[in-house]
Structure formats: C-alpha cells, structure tokens
Amino acid sequence: MLRARQSRSVLDWFKRLLFPVYCLGCGSESDWICPQRLKQLEIMSDRRCAICKKAAIGGLCPKCRKLTQLDGVIAPLDYQNPLIKQVLSTAKYDGGWDAITCLSAALHEEIIRRLPEGDWYYAYIPQTKQRSAKRGYNQSEIFTKLLANERIFLGIKKIRETAAQATLTKAERRTNLKNVFKVVNKPPEEIVLCDDVITTGSTLSAVVRPLRKAGAKRIWAITLAHD
Ligand SMILES: [Zn+2]
Ligand SMILES: [Zn+2]
Structure with a gap:
C-alpha cells in the first residue's frame, strides 16, 4: 500500500498555491494522484x-x-492501469515532469526495501543532446535524481538518435538500439539503472551490455511501472 508524502517543503506549498494540480x-x-x-x-x-x-x-x-543481462528489476506499478499510464505520459509528453515526483515519493520506501544491500550508484538512460534540447528535460534523469542522493554515475552517453521503441516490433527494437550507448568513464561495480517504464527490457539491456564490458559487476533496474 502506498502513502502520500507526509509533508511538503514551504517552497512546494507556495508552488501549489500559485499553480494548483488536480488529481x-x-x-x-x-x-497528480490524490x-x-x-x-x-x-x-x-x-x-x-x-x-x-x-x-x-x-x-x-x-x-x-x-x-537482458540484468540481475534484478524493481517495477512496482502496472502501466496498463489507465491512471498510471496517464501520469507517466503527462510526465513524458506534456512537460508535466512534476508528475513523476508524486509517484516516486509514494514508491520510495517500497523501492528501497526491494533493492539488495550494496554500494549502489544510480544512472539514467541518456538522451542525445538534440533530444534533451527539444524536450528540455529527460524524465528518466528526473526519476534517478529523486532516488539517488547524489550517487549518480554520469559516464553513459547516447551516441545517435533512434526511432521511438514503442513504434517498433520486438526484433526491430533490438537492432534499433545496437551500439547506441557508450560508456565513457570507468563505471562503479554496482549500478542501478532508472527509467519510467520497462516493456521488453531492450532499452535497459542496451545500456547493461556496455556497462558490463566496462567492468560493472552487479546491475539492477528500477522503473516506476512494468508494461
Ligand atoms: Zn483523486
Ligand atoms: Zn520473464
């Protein structure tokens, strides 16, 4: 069972006063969800x-x-729940990145409880520079920062633009992502990759492979929802 955040910062309170949010x-x-x-x-x-x-x-x-070459996945919510779908697509496409904060805060305890003990660093699925410039933010990055407490590994780069995974078949999804991500710094041994939704796992897996090659030993994924 999930609980809403117990308290808000004063800044949050003023923000909601000026820009009310409706469930x-x-x-x-x-x-975003009451x-x-x-x-x-x-x-x-x-x-x-x-x-x-x-x-x-x-x-x-x-x-x-x-x-996928992942050691474990934490994906508590069902993306087929229309409410979850709506919150996540609001976060992704309508500039409502704040929506992710609501879900992530409610899930935080449950997520941390499921993650095995370790010297974890967090990482997000990077976008190309062009994509970030267009949308202004990366929802996977926002989610990661909410969980990570500054322990973020930034050495993963996306080196070319790809077609949206949702528009492709299973087989196309894998080739679409071949050699798209590159690890440019030595990674920590234990990494948690964060993203909003896991479907076939092929995006995460495309990041896991170069991370393993570069020396990461244990890799888990945390996504808000599973499809
Ligand atoms: Zn409500
Ligand atoms: Zn399975």
Missing part, C-alpha cells in the same frame, strides 16, 4: 517477472535475466 484520477485539487487514489494502486510483487510476468526472484525470471 488525474478524480479531479480533486491535491496532487492520497485516496494512491492507496488504491496495486503493487506487483517482485516474485513476478517485470517483463513476462512468470514466477521470478528479484523481479526477473531466469530467461529474462539471461536475455
């Missing part, structure tokens, strides 16, 4: 695979673990 679920003036709707959100256990939904440990079945 995407019920329309009440509150947050406390009542937050409580109703279903959380998927990490005993189910975030990708294929079969029985799993640490959010990945043996097959998907091998395919």
Whole structure:
C-alpha cells in the first residue's frame, strides 16, 4: 500500500498555491494522484517477472535475466492501469515532469526495501543532446535524481538518435538500439539503472551490455511501472 508524502517543503506549498494540480484520477485539487487514489494502486510483487510476468526472484525470471543481462528489476506499478499510464505520459509528453515526483515519493520506501544491500550508484538512460534540447528535460534523469542522493554515475552517453521503441516490433527494437550507448568513464561495480517504464527490457539491456564490458559487476533496474 502506498502513502502520500507526509509533508511538503514551504517552497512546494507556495508552488501549489500559485499553480494548483488536480488529481488525474478524480479531479480533486491535491496532487497528480490524490492520497485516496494512491492507496488504491496495486503493487506487483517482485516474485513476478517485470517483463513476462512468470514466477521470478528479484523481479526477473531466469530467461529474462539471461536475455537482458540484468540481475534484478524493481517495477512496482502496472502501466496498463489507465491512471498510471496517464501520469507517466503527462510526465513524458506534456512537460508535466512534476508528475513523476508524486509517484516516486509514494514508491520510495517500497523501492528501497526491494533493492539488495550494496554500494549502489544510480544512472539514467541518456538522451542525445538534440533530444534533451527539444524536450528540455529527460524524465528518466528526473526519476534517478529523486532516488539517488547524489550517487549518480554520469559516464553513459547516447551516441545517435533512434526511432521511438514503442513504434517498433520486438526484433526491430533490438537492432534499433545496437551500439547506441557508450560508456565513457570507468563505471562503479554496482549500478542501478532508472527509467519510467520497462516493456521488453531492450532499452535497459542496451545500456547493461556496455556497462558490463566496462567492468560493472552487479546491475539492477528500477522503473516506476512494468508494461
Ligand atoms: Zn483523486
Ligand atoms: Zn520473464
């Protein structure tokens, strides 16, 4: 069960006073998702695979673990829930990046509880410079910063623009991402990759491969939702 943040900073309070936010679920003036709707959100256990939904440990079945080269996935929310879909697409396409803060704050405790103990550094899926300039922000970066407490590894670069993964078939998704990400600094041994949604895992996996080659030993992924 999720809880809304207990307190807001004074700055947050003034911001809401000037720019009120209405719950995407019920329309009440509150947050992107009001406390009542937050409580109703279903959380998927990490005993189910975030990708294929079969029985799993640490959010990945043996097959998907091998395919993605990830050691574990934390993806508590269901992207097929219309409310989650709406919050995440608001964050992605409508400049409402603040929407991610609401979900991430509510999920924070649950996410940290699921992550095994380790000397973790966090990293996000980078965008090309052109894409960042166009949208003005990277929602994966925002989510990472909310979790990371300054422990961020910045040595991953995206070296060319790619077609949107959502528009492609499974096979096309893999070739689309071949050699797209490059690791330019020596990575820490334990890394958590953060993104908003996991679908086939191919984007995350395209980052995992060069990270492993560069020396990362244990790599987990945290996404807000699974598709
Ligand atoms: Zn509501
Ligand atoms: Zn699986």
